[in-house]
Amino acid sequence: MDWSKKLDDALWAYRAAYRNVSIPALNKLNLDWDVAANLRVAHLNGLDEFWHHVYTSSSLYKEKMKYLHDNYIWHREFKEGDLVLLFNSCLRMFLEKLKPKWNGPFEVVGVTPFGELDLENKNNEVFRVTGHRVKHYLGKVGDGHVVAAIHFK
Template sequence: MWALGKLNLDWDVAANLRVTHLNELDEFRFYAYASSSLYKEKMKYIQDIYIWNKEFKVDDLVLFFNSRLRIFPGKLKSKWNGPFEFVGVTPFGAFDLKNKNNEIFRVNVRRVKHYLARQWFDRVAAAKPKRQR
């Protein structure tokens, strides 16, 4: 009260100004929440299409993520080993892979991704213009 008198402000004007600021803050929170929900929807759509959609067929070639800790792994060395041949899925969701020696081992779904070298080379070969002599 003494601050309003000292600053020469009217009580009604100050109260209306405070209510207006609170309403603006509520609107700002609402817009921030709406924009975050839009962002979450977009990211979920991208993850559903590109990340979580892993469908493997028998005899597909896959890469296996090597998560063993190494002291000096190398700057440009890939952590993906393979290619391995996809054999099947266990009842609990683990994947069975077969290596070059026909040994079958089980891995977690998250540690496997498609090996797309054949398709990539086929696309490059089809798109590459033929040289004329």
């Protein structure tokens, strides 16, 4: 069967055929303009109230998350004479597991009001770094003291 010969006839029959109008669309259509306008305004007011509720709840959520985030930030204050460790931010191609990321300890020589620190290394060389790259050096763990000796049989 050759469909190419019958295609024109089929398309003409489809265009010329009577099709029913969609009934659900007619049921939803409101021909009374006053009632339709009032419904539309009520719907827009409902959307406006919903938007206001969403805006306030999102702003409360943002405040709560900011409070929780700020609680986890340690505010570090450095004074002259403190010992600090400096973060080594060099990109290493071959990671060595036992190489620490923190260098030091360094002594704080000066503190600027904007959070920069002047550090001095063991060779008495002074250099300036930002306060975000350092943390307090707590020192090495010393030898433990014997509190009580317990002997088992």
